[in-house]
Amino acid sequence: MKKTIITVVGKDRVGIIAKVCVYLAENNINILDIAQTIVDGYFNMMMVVNAEAASKDHDQIAEDLAGIGEELGVQIKAQQEEIFDMMHRL
Amino acid sequence: MISINEVIETNAMISRMNLDVRTITMGISLLDCVGGTLKETCDNIYNKITMKAKDLVYTGEEISKKYGIPIVNKRISVTPIALVGGSVCKTSDDFVEIAKTLDRAADKVGVNFIGGYSALVSKSMTKADELLIRSIPKALAVTGKVCSSVNTGSTKTGINMDAVKLIGEIVLETAELTKDQDSIGCAKFVVFCNAPDDNPFMAGAFHGVTEADCIINVGVSGPGVVKAALEAVRGENFEVLCETIKKTAFKITRVGQLVAKEASARLGVPFGIIDLSLAPTPAVGDSVGEILEEIGLEFSGAPGTTAALAMLNDQVKKGGVMASSYVGGLSGAFIPVSEDQRMIDAVEAGALTIEKLEAMTCVCSVGLDMLAIPGDTKATTISGIIADEMALGMVNQKTTAVRIIPVIGKTVGDKAEFGGLLGYAPIMPVNQYSCDAFINRGGRIPAPIHSFKN
Numbered sequence: 001m002k003k004t005i006i007t008v009v010g011k012d013r014v015g016i017i018a019k020v021c022v023y024l025a026e027n028n029i030n031i032l033d034i035a036q037t038i039v040d041g042y043f044n045m046m047m048v049v050n051a052e053a054a055s056k057d058h059d060q061i062a063e064d065l066a067g068i069g070e071e072l073g074v075q076i077k078a079q080q081e082e083i084f085d086m087m088h089r090l
Numbered sequence: 091m092i093s094i095n096e097v098i099e100t101n102a103m104i105s106r107m108n109l110d111v112r113t114i115t116m117g118i119s120l121l122d123c124v125g126g127t128l129k130e131t132c133d134n135i136y137n138k139i140t141m142k143a144k145d146l147v148y149t150g151e152e153i154s155k156k157y158g159i160p161i162v163n164k165r166i167s168v169t170p171i172a173l174v175g176g177s178v179c180k181t182s183d184d185f186v187e188i189a190k191t192l193d194r195a196a197d198k199v200g201v202n203f204i205g206g207y208s209a210l211v212s213k214s215m216t217k218a219d220e221l222l223i224r225s226i227p228k229a230l231a232v233t234g235k236v237c238s239s240v241n242t243g244s245t246k247t248g249i250n251m252d253a254v255k256l257i258g259e260i261v262l263e264t265a266e267l268t269k270d271q272d273s274i275g276c277a278k279f280v281v282f283c284n285a286p287d288d289n290p291f292m293a294g295a296f297h298g299v300t301e302a303d304c305i306i307n308v309g310v311s312g313p314g315v316v317k318a319a320l321e322a323v324r325g326e327n328f329e330v331l332c333e334t335i336k337k338t339a340f341k342i343t344r345v346g347q348l349v350a351k352e353a354s355a356r357l358g359v360p361f362g363i364i365d366l367s368l369a370p371t372p373a374v375g376d377s378v379g380e381i382l383e384e385i386g387l388e389f390s391g392a393p394g395t396t397a398a399l400a401m402l403n404d405q406v407k408k409g410g411v412m413a414s415s416y417v418g419g420l421s422g423a424f425i426p427v428s429e430d431q432r433m434i435d436a437v438e439a440g441a442l443t444i445e446k447l448e449a450m451t452c453v454c455s456v457g458l459d460m461l462a463i464p465g466d467t468k469a470t471t472i473s474g475i476i477a478d479e480m481a482l483g484m485v486n487q488k489t490t491a492v493r494i495i496p497v498i499g500k501t502v503g504d505k506a507e508f509g510g511l512l513g514y515a516p517i518m519p520v521n522q523y524s525c526d527a528f529i530n531r532g533g534r535i536p537a538p539i540h541s542f543k544n
Contacts, residue, residue, distance in 0.1 A: 088099075
């Protein structure tokens, strides 16, 4: 299974996860795991999702999520999992 | 499963520490493009490059979006043109026609540089080699994206001093023809000793004759990431310092490996090598000078600089070779003065001189890079500087290079502005004593002895 990692970085506020989750549900993207933490005063969230059955391709999802991030005043990125695996796993 | 801290670390490297893949360079052999006439050869070259590289830029952008990592440059390197044009080019102007063809092909496929307007003359020159070298000033003045290099020496052959002498004159002529842009033509020309066949970085990239028909080489970078990692170990001993650099170089190189394999698969072109150089840009936080300062020097050029750089270079390689089985190219720390803000600052503060840079090039890749010197410097003096650098490479069995810019109309105290990734450079003073008689001797310096290494 190809996994996509969605990250949200920015100032915490009400409704960030809700808004991202609504978008994912609408596009048939399944959430596998969610984690969040505060680093240097910034809210950091990571979602591991399975977008294999998604109704849109990766580029479109990344672009849409970046747009949602702008509305919320946070940065949202979608990246394929391999970049993290390559860097942190032997 | 990947942890959130690992994800945060990777993304901080990209967003705050300027981690990027500096270049995907497609090497294309042009040996099968030689035709019966110059026109036919140029047509074949244009057709092959535009066919092989038609998806290069698009593919780079796709991979960049998929992993969220910037891929800054997409480039092409080709077979040294002196070999390709040897039978059809009867004059230097004929070679310039090939340069224009390369420029048009680069424009068509959207790459920002094309390298390989080159000659390999480490022992002697053929007629074609000499015609190509003499065409370099014009070729670099009438094209925008073509990069040129000449290999004038090697550990196995010695140094071709006739070529070194000629290149001193060619560098000045190139500067003169582009004097309205601070002699920028010279920024696209490198002279090498022990030039590698698979270097993806400009201006010295060319596709060696030992390579396959088409290949993908990737250059990774990340001085900012190393600098940030070292901030966390301030005051620690060398063991901790080295361990930190190695781990960081490993992580950086793994990203390059991922991008290289993906690009290779998508383009249907074999993967060649990863070049794991620390390549600075003029941006703050993307500087090799900053790393040297973080290691503990007030400025690059202070006593200890050569040792610090030697250690840095070695640790980068040790971390990188674990991350990819095919490491090649130049692979080390680059010290291009104009492209590194802290190096510029060190020159302006009087901490860094040409002589100290020369010492630094003994222990790192590649050589005297992007130095601006007074425009009235004599050709023989430039040849002397080149000869010194070639000798370092020859004796130490390493690649060395010179990319030097005599800025016409400017002198010590002035600045040359190149713009973009090439940055700006304060004009550095050059030793004024003559080496005329040495350079004018002609002939070649024999290869060094490979025994009696005491």
